[in-house]
Amino acid sequence: MSSKINVADIVLGHIATLADPAGKRSVMDYVTFFAVPGLVAALGCMAGYNLNKDVSSMLVNFGAIFTALLLSVLVLVYDQESKLNLAKGADPLYNPKKQLLKQLYYNICFSIISSIVLVGLCFTHSVLTGLVNCVDVMGSTVCINYAKYIFTPLVIFVTANLMLTIIMIVKRMHAMLTI
Numbered sequence: 001m002s003s004k005i006n007v008a009d010i011v012l013g014h015i016a017t018l019a020d021p022a023g024k025r026s027v028m029d030y031v032t033f034f035a036v037p038g039l040v041a042a043l044g045c046m047a048g049y050n051l052n053k054d055v056s057s058m059l060v061n062f063g064a065i066f067t068a069l070l071l072s073v074l075v076l077v078y079d080q081e082s083k084l085n086l087a088k089g090a091d092p093l094y095n096p097k098k099q100l101l102k103q104l105y106y107n108i109c110f111s112i113i114s115s116i117v118l119v120g121l122c123f124t125h126s127v128l129t130g131l132v133n134c135v136d137v138m139g140s141t142v143c144i145n146y147a148k149y150i151f152t153p154l155v156i157f158v159t160a161n162l163m164l165t166i167i168m169i170v171k172r173m174h175a176m177l178t179i
Helices: 008-016 027-046 053-086 094-128 146-178
Strands: 132-137 140-145
Touching: 008 094, 027 146, 053 094, 053 146, 094 146, 140 146
Parallel strands: none
Antiparallel strands: 132 140
């Protein structure tokens, strides 16, 4: 993969922010950001839910709007970091603020990537809607609807994870601006 589009550092940086203030990995954060969206996606799949055109369109709009908004917030974080660097010696909370800004940077970048992935998944779901692949397995025919059983759960997972991450960003922005 080209280094220009490799986002592994951003994803790993975001995952590293799922820690308590002392820097210790938080199991509860992993449950919140990965197990809960996974459970919601699994429940949707077990209930037989499939995205319809209206929901898919709404999610594409959600992803596009939040990408633009989060890019603006990224500029705010950069501006706050510049101001913080000017007050490096005078601010007793310099290190915690610097750490918070770094975490915000990773969370916002991850959310932008998640929004882009959400748009791509919705597009793929729309393309694959109605495509059912059947295979003969030991005399029985097994059919799979890719849009319903693969892409709908992925869309649900990414949407739930994105919403939780945005809540975390809002909470961290609140902390940053009220410290």
